Amino acid sequence: EVQLVESGGGLVQPGGSLRLSCAASGFTFSIYDMHWVRQATGKGLEWVSPIGTAGDTYYPGSEKGRFTISRENAKNSLYLQMNSLRAGDTALYYCTRVAVADFAFANWGQGTMVTVSS
Amino acid sequence: QSVVTQPPSASGTPGQRVTISCSGSSSNIGTNDVNWYQQLPGTAPKLLIYSDNQWPSGVPDRFSGSKSGTSASLAISGLQSADESVYYCAVWDDSLNGLVFGGGTKLTVL
Numbered sequence: 001e002v003q004l005v006e007s008g009g010g011l012v013q014p015g016g017s018l019r020l021s022c023a024a025s026g027f028t029f030s031i032y033d034m035h036w037v038r039q040a041t042g043k044g045l046e047w048v049s050p051i052g053t054a055g056d057t058y059y060p061g062s063e064k065g066r067f068t069i070s071r072e073n074a075k076n077s078l079y080l081q082m083n084s085l086r087a088g089d090t091a092l093y094y095c096t097r098v099a100v101a102d103f104a105f106a107n108w109g110q111g112t113m114v115t116v117s118s
Numbered sequence: 119q120s121v122v123t124q125p126p127s128a129s130g131t132p133g134q135r136v137t138i139s140c141s142g143s144s145s146n147i148g149t150n151d152v153n154w155y156q157q158l159p160g161t162a163p164k165l166l167i168y169s170d171n172q173w174p175s176g177v178p179d180r181f182s183g184s185k186s187g188t189s190a191s192l193a194i195s196g197l198q199s200a201d202e203s204v205y206y207c208a209v210w211d212d213s214l215n216g217l218v219f220g221g222g223t224k225l226t227v228l
Contacts, residue, residue, distance in 0.1 A: 044120070044219055045155070045163065045206055101151060104153050105163070105165055108163055
């Protein structure tokens with residue numbers, strides 16, 4: 001059974017940093033693209049960042065220069081290093097696995113909550 | 119404001135067929151595949167339809183997807199109370215160079 005378990009969320013002050021982790025199991029982690037998706041409380045879904053099987057990354061929005069996605073295949077783990085955090089980054093962060101088609105998030109973790117507040 | 123637009127709400131009665139629309143443009147829906155997600159209250163989203171009209175394993179065929187031009191639709195037939203959920207469409211946008219989600223449609227089963 002595919003499992004994705006996020007951790008590392010918490011309360012951080014504006015300008016602070018957090019490192020999110022996602023432990024994957026039940027599949028061959030190294031051969032799947034992985035993404036982070038976030039959701040502010042009561043709001044919709046927002047794509048954060050992808051990482052390919054070769055470690056190729058992309059940062060589509062305001063996260064550019066502040067967030068770094070990485071993976072450690074030997075540990076079946078996905079990470080998101082978040083720096084210079086802002087109130088607008090407050091959200092539930094989901095780790096997702098792409099399967100069946102491009103950008104089709106076939107599996108999701110339960111999410112880890114990040115709250116940026118003074 | 120997302121570049122792909124969904125109605126904020128939809129409703130139907132048990133057994134009815136309802137459709138949820140996702141309206142975009144030539145740079146997203148008109149060119150790329152649409153995926154649909156269901157998010158039950160308090161849970162993570164679940165992939166419901168991929169590549170416009172394909173079912174992931176385990177998804178009942180009461181759910182179906184379609185696309186025409188720059189709009190996509192999710193249809194749910196034989197509506198059940200368990201289908202009360204928020205539904206999101208998602209598609210790659212060539213202009214933005216990014217994946218965009220619709221704002222979500224909250225389905226109420228009356």
